Amino acid sequence: MNSFAQALQELSSAQKPRRGVSLYSRFVNRPAGRVLAAAAFTLRMTPNQVTLLSALITGVGIGVLVTGAPTPARAIVITFFLMLGFALDSADGQLARLTGRGSASGEWADHVVDSAKIVAIHAGVLIMAFRFLAVDSHWYLVPLGFQLVAIVIFVGGLLTELLTRSDNARRTASGVPSTIRSIALLPADYxxxxxxxxxxxxxxxxxxxxxxLFVANALIMGLLLAKWYRTLTIIR
Structure with missing residues (x-):
């Protein structure tokens, strides 16, 4: 296997389970990541290099966010870089599965970049609003709260996955994705x-x-925390 088309075909049959994933990630981000992973494969990139590229692209988007007053053109540039960075975040894991080069250090790097991205994007919104928008000072609590909620969801989900990994492997392999759940999770999708x-x-x-989105994420966080806690209480 040495061509883009062959890599893309191989990736199409080696996707992660769809259960517990929002419609955006299932139908937009993962397919985009699959194309980027195939491209990275033809360029002989490693999964860690794709992770680093994802971080750099996201950083550019956040840099554009905080360095100038909002305009429609700037909004397009910011959105493009943030969405591309997210697609690359999916591509690194797909490339690792394709090449068999997944590793604990690579998974660690991916999670570190994800956590930094979550903190940075909401900090960027706060800085942008402070510098360029005429908002009531109380509104600054929104990005701070959103940052807290997003981190709790990310870390809570990650820890739950790690603590239930063997059980999840069995259930997600045969589980049918719920459309209602996939829609409900949309507001919490990066x-x-x-x-x-x-x-x-x-x-x-x-x-x-x-x-x-902040309000929706806060509600989702409450529901997920309760669900994760109940899941963990039955594990011995």
Whole structure:
């Protein structure tokens, strides 16, 4: 296997389980990541290099966010880089499975980059609002709260997966993805947050959508924490 088409075909049959994944990740981000993983394979990139590229691309998007006043053109650039960075985040794991070069250090690097990205994007919103938007000072609590909620969801889900990994492997292999759950998880999908930056050209619309996403994520966090706790209480 040495061509883009062959790599893409191989990746199509080596996807992670769809259960517990939002519609955006299932139908947009993973397919985009599959194409990028195939491209990275033809360029002889390693999974860690793709992880690093994902971090750099996301960093560029956040840099554009905090260095200039919001405009429709700037909003397009920010959204493009954030969505591309997220697709590359999917590509590194797919490339690792394709090449058999997955490792504990690679998984660690991926999670470190993910956590940094979560902190940085909400810090970026806070800095952007402080520098360029006329908002009530109380609104600054929204990105701070969103940052907290996003980190709790990320770490809580990661720890639950690690603590139940053997059981999850059995259940997700045969589990049928729930459409309702996939829709309900959309507000908590990083891709939806990245996509919402397209509204930054109209700051009032962005502030409303970002605030609504925060509320939705806070509700989802409460439901997920309760579910994860119940799951862990039955594990011996």
């Amino acid at each position: 891709g939806i947050l990245a996509l919402s930056f397209i509204l930054l050209g109209w700051p009032e619309a962005f502030l409303v959508s970002y605030s609504l």
